[in-house]
Amino acid sequence: xxxxxxxxxxxxxxxxxxxxxxxxxxxxxxxxxxxxxxxxxxxxxxxxxxxxxxxxxxxxxxxxxxxxxxxxxxxxxxxxxxxxxxxxxxxxxxxxxxxxxxxxxxxxxxxxxxxxxxxxxxxxxxxxxxxxxxxxxxxxxxxxxxxxxxxxxxxxxxxxxxxxxxx
Numbered sequence: 001x002x003x004x005x006x007x008x009x010x011x012x013x014x015x016x017x018x019x020x021x022x023x024x025x026x027x028x029x030x031x032x033x034x035x036x037x038x039x040x041x042x043x044x045x046x047x048x049x050x051x052x053x054x055x056x057x058x059x060x061x062x063x064x065x066x067x068x069x070x071x072x073x074x075x076x077x078x079x080x081x082x083x084x085x086x087x088x089x090x091x092x093x094x095x096x097x098x099x100x101x102x103x104x105x106x107x108x109x110x111x112x113x114x115x116x117x118x119x120x121x122x123x124x125x126x127x128x129x130x131x132x133x134x135x136x137x138x139x140x141x142x143x144x145x146x147x148x149x150x151x152x153x154x155x156x157x158x159x160x161x162x163x164x165x166x167x
């Protein structure tokens with residue numbers, strides 16, 4: 001018997017599924033995800049806990065949809081849930097790190113989530129811009145400036161690199 005997470009992933013990432021059906025599936029899921037985040041972010045300091053089934057009922061969606069949501073938010077939680085092994089009676093939490101959640105939404109390019117108006121009451125515009133920039137720069141690889149043959153040697157000898165350490 002497969003776990004709830006395996007069932008969710010088999011549906012959500014089914015490569016054999018009709019592309020149109022899969023697009024409808026994700027469009028519907030993203031709308032539900034947005035609604036759940038609107039509720040969560042409206043009361044950002046509430047520590048939401050319960051079984052998978054209780055949270056599904058609380059937010060008015062199916063257990064499978066809640067499994068997908070738990071999979072998505074897991075990296076942003078202060079204490080990760082046992083998502084690999086959970087069933088509908090597993091105790092889970094939605095206690096998220098606000099900055100990490102925002103940055104993970106940016107990393108996922110989920111502008112419909114990181115632009116939710118509820119963020120206005122959590123972070124100032126400057127704080128959101130700083131978090132956005134920090135996340136975007138974390139994926140940027142910067143190469144150190146290459147030393148040219150005729151540049152002064154970085155060892156401080158005063159000689160050209162080609163006559164010193166560059167041999």
